[in-house]
Amino acid sequence: MIRNRQVSPVEVVGAALARIERSQPTLNAFITVAAEPAMAAAREAEAAITHGYRLGPLHGVPVAVKDLVPTSGIRTTWGSLIFKDHVPDTDAEVVARLKRAGAIVVGKTTTPEFGQQCLTEAPLFGRTRNAWVADRSSGGSSGGSAVAVAAGLVPIAVATDGSGSTRIPAACNGVVGFKQGLGLVPQEYAQDGFGNISYITPMTRTVYDTALMLEVMAGPDSRDPLSVARGKPNFVTAANAEEPLTSLRVCWRARLGNSAVAREVLSACESALSALAGLGAEITELSAPFENPERVWSVVNGAYRLAQFGHHLQEHREIMCPTFVRQMDRISGCSAAELYDAMFQRTRLYRQVQSWFEACDIVATPTLSRSAVPIDQDFFGPIDIDGEPVENIRAGWYPYTMPFNLTGNPAISLPAGFDSAGLPLAIQLIAPIGADAALLRAAAAFE
Known part of the structure; x- marks a missing residue:
C-alpha cells in the first residue's frame, strides 16, 4: 500500500505511534518510544517515494526493537535500571539491515533485566500484560515485542530467543515466533561468538512476514x-509455495521431559496435526527417551550470564531485579567441571536431536505445556496445569523450546487456537539444521 501510494509512511508511522500511546497504560509493551526520530524517518521515506527513488522491501514500515538489541541514538537499557540512560552510538547489524530495507524504528520493547526470565517484568518498567487477557503474563523475554505485534501496535518486531524468548511470548499472544538456525542471522556483538545460544529473531503476525x-x-x-x-x-x-506437503514426514512428541501437558493444549495440537495430515503430511509419533533439558540449559546459560553481568551484582544488587539476582546467586558456585559436564551433555543432546531427523523431516511439539500463566506467577514456584501444581516454570512450562537453543535447530511457534479462557494456544515445528526455508514452507502451508 505504501509502494502504491494508497497510504503514506507518515500516516502509517503516525498511526503506529498513536496506538502505542493509547495502549501503553494498559499493555506496557514499550520502554522507549522514539516518536521524533520515527516521524523524521517517515518524512524522509515519503520524500523518497515522491522523488521516485528505489525503495526497499520494508520501505516506510514501522518496526519495534526489543530493548536487548542496540539502536543508534535510541535508548537501550537491557531492561535494567543500571543502564536506564544508556544510548548507543551504533546499531546492531540486524537493525542496520532493517533500516537499509526501509523499516522505521518506532521504539524499544520491554524485556526483563538482561532478558533472563520468561515473564516480562523488571524494576525499570513494571509488567507487560498479555494482549488478550490483562491478568495473564505476556510471556518472555520478548514479551513487549509479542504484545506490540499481537495488539496491532506495529506489524513487525525484532525479538531475541535464548531459551524460547521469542516462541514463548508468541505462543502466549497468538502470533508467529521463529527462531532460525544457528548462524543464519548474525549477532556480531555476542561476547562468546563460538558458544552463543541466543538468537536475534523476527516476531510477526504471519509466516510470510517472518520470511x-x-x-x-x-x-x-x-x-x-x-x-x-x-x-x-x-x-x-x-513461504509462498503452494504445493501440498505430500511426503513430508512429521513426528509428534507431546512431552520433552515434563510431567504434564494441559488437555486443551493437546487437543489444539491434535487438531493442528490433523490439518497437516490433510495437507498431505505423514504423521507418526516420536517415542525415543528424552531427559528434561532444564539443568543443562541452566548451567550453560547461567555461567555465560554470570561472566557477562555478574560484576554488576557487587555495585548494583539493590536496584537489580530480584529474580535475576537469585538466578546469578544460584549459579555462582558452579565449578569448571560442572560447566564442562553441561557442555558435554549439550553435545550429546545435539546428536540425539539430529538423529530424530533420520526418520522425519519435521518434529512437532506443543510450544508450551499450558496457556499464559497468571501475571503474578512466581518464577521459582510450580505452575498449575489442569488444576494441579507441577514443576517450576522452566522445567514444566517451556521444556519444548530450550533444547533447540542448545542444538541450533530452527523452530517456529504457530497459533493453534484458543483455550476455554480465551487465551491463545500454539504448536511448535522443528526442522534439521539448514532447513529453515523448508520449515517456513511447512509453516506457511499450515497457516
Whole structure:
C-alpha cells in the first residue's frame, strides 16, 4: 500500500505511534518510544517515494526493537535500571539491515533485566500484560515485542530467543515466533561468538512476514564466526509455495521431559496435526527417551550470564531485579567441571536431536505445556496445569523450546487456537539444521 501510494509512511508511522500511546497504560509493551526520530524517518521515506527513488522491501514500515538489541541514538537499557540512560552510538547489524530495507524504528520493547526470565517484568518498567487477557503474563523475554505485534501496535518486531524468548511470548499472544538456525542471522556483538545460544529473531503476525524479515536480517557477517559459512535461501519463495506437503514426514512428541501437558493444549495440537495430515503430511509419533533439558540449559546459560553481568551484582544488587539476582546467586558456585559436564551433555543432546531427523523431516511439539500463566506467577514456584501444581516454570512450562537453543535447530511457534479462557494456544515445528526455508514452507502451508 505504501509502494502504491494508497497510504503514506507518515500516516502509517503516525498511526503506529498513536496506538502505542493509547495502549501503553494498559499493555506496557514499550520502554522507549522514539516518536521524533520515527516521524523524521517517515518524512524522509515519503520524500523518497515522491522523488521516485528505489525503495526497499520494508520501505516506510514501522518496526519495534526489543530493548536487548542496540539502536543508534535510541535508548537501550537491557531492561535494567543500571543502564536506564544508556544510548548507543551504533546499531546492531540486524537493525542496520532493517533500516537499509526501509523499516522505521518506532521504539524499544520491554524485556526483563538482561532478558533472563520468561515473564516480562523488571524494576525499570513494571509488567507487560498479555494482549488478550490483562491478568495473564505476556510471556518472555520478548514479551513487549509479542504484545506490540499481537495488539496491532506495529506489524513487525525484532525479538531475541535464548531459551524460547521469542516462541514463548508468541505462543502466549497468538502470533508467529521463529527462531532460525544457528548462524543464519548474525549477532556480531555476542561476547562468546563460538558458544552463543541466543538468537536475534523476527516476531510477526504471519509466516510470510517472518520470511520477509528474514530476507533482510539473514546473511553472513565477518564479526560473527557462526554466520560466515551459512548460505541464504529465498525465504519469501519458500513461504509462498503452494504445493501440498505430500511426503513430508512429521513426528509428534507431546512431552520433552515434563510431567504434564494441559488437555486443551493437546487437543489444539491434535487438531493442528490433523490439518497437516490433510495437507498431505505423514504423521507418526516420536517415542525415543528424552531427559528434561532444564539443568543443562541452566548451567550453560547461567555461567555465560554470570561472566557477562555478574560484576554488576557487587555495585548494583539493590536496584537489580530480584529474580535475576537469585538466578546469578544460584549459579555462582558452579565449578569448571560442572560447566564442562553441561557442555558435554549439550553435545550429546545435539546428536540425539539430529538423529530424530533420520526418520522425519519435521518434529512437532506443543510450544508450551499450558496457556499464559497468571501475571503474578512466581518464577521459582510450580505452575498449575489442569488444576494441579507441577514443576517450576522452566522445567514444566517451556521444556519444548530450550533444547533447540542448545542444538541450533530452527523452530517456529504457530497459533493453534484458543483455550476455554480465551487465551491463545500454539504448536511448535522443528526442522534439521539448514532447513529453515523448508520449515517456513511447512509453516506457511499450515497457516
